[in-house]
Amino acid sequence: MERLQKVIAQSGYCSRRKAEEYIIQGKVKVNGKVTDILGTKVHSNDTIEINGTVLEKEEHVYYVMNKPKGCVCTSRDELGRKTVLDYMPSEKRIYPVGRLDFDTSGVLFLTNDGDFANKMIHPRYHLPKTYIVNLQGILKDEDIKQLRRGLKGAHEKYLPAKVYLFDTDEGRDRCRFELTITEGKNHQVKNMMELLGYKVRRLHRKKVGFVEVEDLKPGQYRRLKPYEIKKLMAMSMQGETK
Numbered sequence: 001m002e003r004l005q006k007v008i009a010q011s012g013y014c015s016r017r018k019a020e021e022y023i024i025q026g027k028v029k030v031n032g033k034v035t036d037i038l039g040t041k042v043h044s045n046d047t048i049e050i051n052g053t054v055l056e057k058e059e060h061v062y063y064v065m066n067k068p069k070g071c072v073c074t075s076r077d078e079l080g081r082k083t084v085l086d087y088m089p090s091e092k093r094i095y096p097v098g099r100l101d102f103d104t105s106g107v108l109f110l111t112n113d114g115d116f117a118n119k120m121i122h123p124r125y126h127l128p129k130t131y132i133v134n135l136q137g138i139l140k141d142e143d144i145k146q147l148r149r150g151l152k153g154a155h156e157k158y159l160p161a162k163v164y165l166f167d168t169d170e171g172r173d174r175c176r177f178e179l180t181i182t183e184g185k186n187h188q189v190k191n192m193m194e195l196l197g198y199k200v201r202r203l204h205r206k207k208v209g210f211v212e213v214e215d216l217k218p219g220q221y222r223r224l225k226p227y228e229i230k231k232l233m234a235m236s237m238q239g240e241t242k
């Protein structure tokens with residue numbers, strides 16, 4: 001027996017959080033009866049219906065892609081731009097886990113498991129994400145200290161980050177550094193740099209948790225291995241703020 005919200009999230013219908021909302025709103029039926037109590041346990045052969053749609057029991061799939069720049073992380077784009085799903089097999093309903101910007105490349109997971117997706121991206125799980133930042137300007141010692149202490153803007157706060165500056169080009173007034181954050185808020189890296197008065201020239205996500213894509217060309221992907229899925233889930237559970 002599993003909790004209803006977990007089963008819904010695992011089916012890929014929506015995130016666990018969204019499933020909880022649907023349950024509380026009385027939009028979920030189990031074997032034909034409205035079930036609006038969070039934590040209700042269901043059996044694998046129970047029939048679950050949300051907003052009138054019967055949940056199909058889908059086998060979960062997990063991929064990691066080296067996202068190329070020049071495509072969006074949505075299933076469809078209003079502007080007709082290429083999406084990451086254009087690089088994938090189309091027989092399964094999968095979606096990108098979180099968003100990398102159009103011009104950002106690197107590690108991107110894709111799955112149909114809503115619970116896995118939530119654990120990889122929700123800031124409360126603090127799964128580390130490492131970026132290679134190519135910056136216009138050269139980070140000053142004081143900026144690095146601020147990044148390590150955590151940043152505060154008018155509307156946002158960012159937790160302490162790890163910074164490793166490995167390349168400076170005084171002539172062209174540029175630098176490159178590794179930045180590891182543990183949240184993953186919208187446009188977080190660019191916003192953090194803007195708070196410090198810099199512009200990001202190029203952004204590549206090198207690592208999520210411990211998973212890298214050095215062996216994949218831009219646009220290539222592979223299945224995550226069972227031990228990788230397990231380890232990523234364990235890392236996110238360890239980092240969870242209760």
Ligand code: URA
Nearest residue numbers: 101104187188189190
């Ligand atoms: N931070 C950003 O600003 N953009 C990304 O694509 C990822 C993290």
